[in-house]
Amino acid sequence: MPDMPDVPPRIPAIHLPDGVTLPAGLTLRRPTADDHAAVVGTIPEWWGRPGTTLGTLLPRLFFQHFSDTSFLAEDDEGLAAFLIGFRSSAQPGVAYIHFVGVRPDLRTAGLARALYETFFAESRADGCHRVEAITGPPNRTSQAFHTRMGFTMSGDTEIDGVPVWRDYDGPGEHRVTFSRDI
Numbered sequence: 001m002p003d004m005p006d007v008p009p010r011i012p013a014i015h016l017p018d019g020v021t022l023p024a025g026l027t028l029r030r031p032t033a034d035d036h037a038a039v040v041g042t043i044p045e046w047w048g049r050p051g052t053t054l055g056t057l058l059p060r061l062f063f064q065h066f067s068d069t070s071f072l073a074e075d076d077e078g079l080a081a082f083l084i085g086f087r088s089s090a091q092p093g094v095a096y097i098h099f100v101g102v103r104p105d106l107r108t109a110g111l112a113r114a115l116y117e118t119f120f121a122e123s124r125a126d127g128c129h130r131v132e133a134i135t136g137p138p139n140r141t142s143q144a145f146h147t148r149m150g151f152t153m154s155g156d157t158e159i160d161g162v163p164v165w166r167d168y169d170g171p172g173e174h175r176v177t178f179s180r181d182i
């Protein structure tokens with residue numbers, strides 16, 4: 001599917017902050033709209049939700065309009081990880097991470113931390129002081145990861161010991177919100 005923007009997209013170079021390294025064999029670049037299908041195709045398996053349409057939560061527009069604030073990591077086997085995030089237009093000073101995923105065989109090696117630290121550094125340089133994200137109540141991995149990354153979870157009620165905002169994204173669509181200063 002061709003994407004023919006009037007103006008070529010901005011593709012800023014990526015500089016890893018001091019002290020941040022990628023696991024060996026990995027390279028980082030900005031995603032483009034051409035990467036959309038491949039990234040979305042990983043989601044059911046990487047999220048442990050085969051057969052679901054979870055990938056529809058990551059539509060093509062993110063690859064068209066937020067490629068300059070997102071990352072994609074690759075190795076010899078192909079797609080290794082991705083972070084899709086942006087700086088808020090309506091809330092200057094706030095950055096938001098919409099999706100992060102790491103291929104299952106590459107987990108707990110510090111890859112998501114490296115992507116987050118790089119996103120934090122770029123967001124700080126762009127004038128941001130806070131990063132936000134959300135997840136679903138059952139996603140304990142995401143909750144553990146974000147807590148470890150210094151985020152605070154919040155909600156207006158508690159479900160199975162987790163703070164949750166009821167009906168956050170519509171009836172029955174409860175969410176846990178994460179926030180941390182950068």
Ligand SMILES: CC(C)(COP(=O)(O)OP(=O)(O)OC[C@H]1O[C@@H](n2cnc3c(N)ncnc32)[C@H](O)[C@@H]1OP(=O)(O)O)[C@@H](O)C(=O)NCCC(=O)NCCS
Nearest residue numbers: 099100101102107108109110111112113141142144145148
């Ligand atoms: C969540 C996810 C992105 C973490 O990626 P990762 O590369 O394994 O994470 P890292 O190795 O960088 O871990 C960073 C920190 O989080 C901790 N962490 C990561 N996964 C964890 C888990 N399942 N349980 C507890 N802690 C965890 C690590 O111990 C590490 O802590 P430390 O640096 O202080 O030692 C990955 O598990 C994933 O892709 N999960 C499926 C998709 C998903 O749920 N994404 C998040 C919601 S959008």
